[in-house]
Amino acid sequence: MAVEPAxxxxxxxxxxxxxxxxxxxxxxxxxxxxxxxxxxxxxxxxLSNVPRIVDVNLMAELLRAVGCRVQWDTNHTxxxxxxxxxxxxPVAPYNIVERFRASVVVLGPMLARCxxxxxxxxxxxxxxxxxxxxxxxxxTELGAQVEVVHGNIEAFTEQxxxxxxxxxxxxxxxxxxxxxxxxxxxxxxxxxxxAREPEIFDLCCFLQSMGAVISGAGTSTLMIEGAGTTQWLxxxxxxxxxxxxxxxxxxxxxxxxxxxxxxxGARYDHMELLCAKLAEMGMILTGEADGIRAISPRRLDSVDxxxxxxxxxxxxxxxxxxxxxxxxxxVGIVTENLFPGRFRYxxxxxxxxxxxxxxxxxxxxxxxxxxxxxxxxxxDIRAGAALTVAxxxxxxxxxxxxxxxxxxxxxxxxxxxxxxxxDVRTGQAST
Ligand code: EPU
Numbered sequence: 001m002a003v004e005p006a007x008x009x010x011x012x013x014x015x016x017x018x019x020x021x022x023x024x025x026x027x028x029x030x031x032x033x034x035x036x037x038x039x040x041x042x043x044x045x046x047l048s049n050v051p052r053i054v055d056v057n058l059m060a061e062l063l064r065a066v067g068c069r070v071q072w073d074t075n076h077t078x079x080x081x082x083x084x085x086x087x088x089x090p091v092a093p094y095n096i097v098e099r100f101r102a103s104v105v106v107l108g109p110m111l112a113r114c115x116x117x118x119x120x121x122x123x124x125x126x127x128x129x130x131x132x133x134x135x136x137x138x139x140t141e142l143g144a145q146v147e148v149v150h151g152n153i154e155a156f157t158e159q160x161x162x163x164x165x166x167x168x169x170x171x172x173x174x175x176x177x178x179x180x181x182x183x184x185x186x187x188x189x190x191x192x193x194x195a196r197e198p199e200i201f202d203l204c205c206f207l208q209s210m211g212a213v214i215s216g217a218g219t220s221t222l223m224i225e226g227a228g229t230t231q232w233l234x235x236x237x238x239x240x241x242x243x244x245x246x247x248x249x250x251x252x253x254x255x256x257x258x259x260x261x262x263x264x265g266a267r268y269d270h271m272e273l274l275c276a277k278l279a280e281m282g283m284i285l286t287g288e289a290d291g292i293r294a295i296s297p298r299r300l301d302s303v304d305x306x307x308x309x310x311x312x313x314x315x316x317x318x319x320x321x322x323x324x325x326x327x328x329x330x331v332g333i334v335t336e337n338l339f340p341g342r343f344r345y346x347x348x349x350x351x352x353x354x355x356x357x358x359x360x361x362x363x364x365x366x367x368x369x370x371x372x373x374x375x376x377x378x379x380d381i382r383a384g385a386a387l388t389v390a391x392x393x394x395x396x397x398x399x400x401x402x403x404x405x406x407x408x409x410x411x412x413x414x415x416x417x418x419x420x421x422x423d424v425r426t427g428q429a430s431t
Contacts, residue, residue: 027244051410116157160181172200322363336363352372374394
């Protein structure tokens with residue numbers, strides 16, 4: 001019987017300030033949706049600036065299960081080629097879907113293309129329930145029959161019909177599924193209270209280059225002129241936008257370790273409110289044409305902050321902000337408005353001596369001068385990255401187990417931090 005590999009560890013020691021240039025990869029939360037969107041039309045697609053992360057491999061596996069050919073370019077490490085055949089099998093099987101939440105976005109394009117789709121209910125991160133009711137309701141309003149039965153979302157339609165859908169909350173996934181379904185609806189669809197994340201703007205640009213007629217991209221009202229079928233859409237090439245959450249991770253690492261770093265490729269305009277918070281904490285940030293230059297000259301000051309849909313401070317930044325506040329001067333209150341269960345990593349930070357109290361969706365963080373390195377566990381991608389950031393501000397080594405989660409969203413977190421001078425490496429837990 002094959003022996004399971006020992007869980008991966010990240011081992012961090014605090015030390016010198018960070019210095020140098022680090023380049024951000026393409027955005028996970030964009031590329032996964034672009035890959036799903038290719039299902040809308042037959043042809044050969046080339047996606048550039050694609051991060052080599054586990055979730056991209058999982059989405060590739062899903063596209064292959066549906067009938068596509070997916071392969072990395074042999075010369076360009078960040079280029080992915082997808083060949084979508086004339087016929088696809090619109091079934092996303094449980095054994096792939098349960099491994100990553102973003103898989104639910106194949107529902108809209110498969111339904112649009114085939115008039116039917118079966119998608120196993122998605123799995124995903126370990127931070128509480130992640131319902132799909134808004135996806136289901138929205139598609140129903142566009143004329144689909146959608147049922148959640150036997151662990152699957154099953155959708156069917158003779159013809160999707162344009163209409164007005166008002167989302168109860170600007171859900172990223174629901175906006176994306178509806179957007180991709182609406183391009184094949186007959187007539188005009190208006191999605192109100194749509195999510196406005198840069199990754200949705202990127203998806204709109206890709207769909208437009210495939211021939212979709214969309215207005216309002218980047219705003220909370222999207223208007224899609226559907227032609228009743230996907231047959232007029234064509235394959236296209238696209239360069240993925242930079243990953244603002246990866247960029248935020250490096251800024252947070254700098255905030256904790258101090259120093260001066262250029263985050264190459266990061267888009268200041270995608271991260272404005274976060275940058276304003278970091279500036280309030282004492283960092284100096286400058287948006288440049290090809291990245292963000294950041295200086296962290298001293299121990300940071302605490303701030304309060306609340307997570308909100310874009311352009312608010314993203315929930316994905318919160319674990320990094322909490323890690324930064326753990327060693328900042330003063331008290332900061334962080335309020336989570338998207339995923340109430342997203343505080344699990346706080347117990348791990350407490351093991352490192354952080355003074356954090358949580359009450360419902362609030363965390364009160366009283367900064368201590370220095371954390372104390374300890375063995376901790378990563379429960380999801382961002383938690384693993386945040387514990388790595390926290391480790392930079394701790395006395396003694398921090399050993400993060402279950403660090404394989406980090407590879408779902410980061411191509412080379414450890415190598416990148418190392419290149420900036422951090423004392424960080426990977427290891428294997430002894431079994
Ligand atoms: N929600 C519902 N019903 C739905 C859909 C969502 O109640 O039908 C709720 C969720 O439970 C949550 C809120 O609405 O409370 C927001 O969820 P949303 O649908 O916006 O999130 P998502 O599409 O599932 C994406 C990102 C997350 C990111 C959130 C919020 C991807 C693959 N994931 O998730 O990223 O936290 O938007 O910005 O795009 C990550 O990258 O680590 C990550 C978790």
